[in-house]
Amino acid sequence: MSDTDTTVTPTSAPSARPRLALVIGAGGGLGAALVQALGAPGAHGIDRVLALGRTTQPAIDYSDEASLRSAAAWVAAQCAAEGAELRLLIVASGFLHGAEGQPERSWSHLDADYLRQVFLVNTIGPALVMKHFLPLLPRQGRCVAGFVSAKVGSIGDNALGGWYGYRAAKAALNQLVKTAAIELKRRNPEALCVALHPGTVDTALSKPFAKTGLKLRPPEVAATELLSVLAGLEPVQTGALVDYQGKVLPW
Numbered sequence: 001m002s003d004t005d006t007t008v009t010p011t012s013a014p015s016a017r018p019r020l021a022l023v024i025g026a027g028g029g030l031g032a033a034l035v036q037a038l039g040a041p042g043a044h045g046i047d048r049v050l051a052l053g054r055t056t057q058p059a060i061d062y063s064d065e066a067s068l069r070s071a072a073a074w075v076a077a078q079c080a081a082e083g084a085e086l087r088l089l090i091v092a093s094g095f096l097h098g099a100e101g102q103p104e105r106s107w108s109h110l111d112a113d114y115l116r117q118v119f120l121v122n123t124i125g126p127a128l129v130m131k132h133f134l135p136l137l138p139r140q141g142r143c144v145a146g147f148v149s150a151k152v153g154s155i156g157d158n159a160l161g162g163w164y165g166y167r168a169a170k171a172a173l174n175q176l177v178k179t180a181a182i183e184l185k186r187r188n189p190e191a192l193c194v195a196l197h198p199g200t201v202d203t204a205l206s207k208p209f210a211k212t213g214l215k216l217r218p219p220e221v222a223a224t225e226l227l228s229v230l231a232g233l234e235p236v237q238t239g240a241l242v243d244y245q246g247k248v249l250p251w
Helices: 029-039 065-082 112-136 164-187 219-232
Strands: 019-024 048-052 085-091 143-148 191-197 241-243
Touching: 019 029, 019 065, 019 112, 029 048, 029 085, 029 219, 048 065, 065 085, 065 112, 085 112, 085 219, 112 143, 112 164, 143 164, 143 219, 164 191, 191 219
Parallel strands: 019 048, 019 085, 085 143, 143 191, 191 241
Antiparallel strands: none
């Protein structure tokens, strides 16, 4: 595991306060791996990692904004009690298939219930995270917010079609990230906000759609790669869609 510091030397004097990381969507395969990687002593310059999801206490329910407001207040209280700062925020939640439906292969498969769910989890929920959690990031020094997106959300990279709802929801998330990055930079010039493409990870979300011969990467590997990418980001990359190798992808 890399000991790279996610809070690499800022232009201003570094804070001596404990550094907290927060992973939202910690109940998923990738989210749990991120929590584990960040929880190792001294990993990535983080002193403590907080994990939130649908089954944690407090719990986060994207269909109930009050739950996000309460969870954000809890995180703020943790920071205040420990004299700590939230230096890393990662949103790893996502929805592709389930009881509400499956990815569409044609416009004839478009379904309102599926579209509502895919936008709730992939777009609306992360937008509310921005509203309630980005203000918790410090106003000085390097801090990073990473939102797990997907390469299929790239409009410029779309050569195959299909997956209407998931593509559109992730494309909308990418626009939200770009917009939030602009506002966040005005608040703290050293802050970064990016969308992340983790690749094809061996989780319940992607496994049913893995093509024959396509190598699924273990969540632990994907988590380590994403954390390394976040650690190496330059300020000019804020607002970008970046893959697990650090490559900036087209919108």
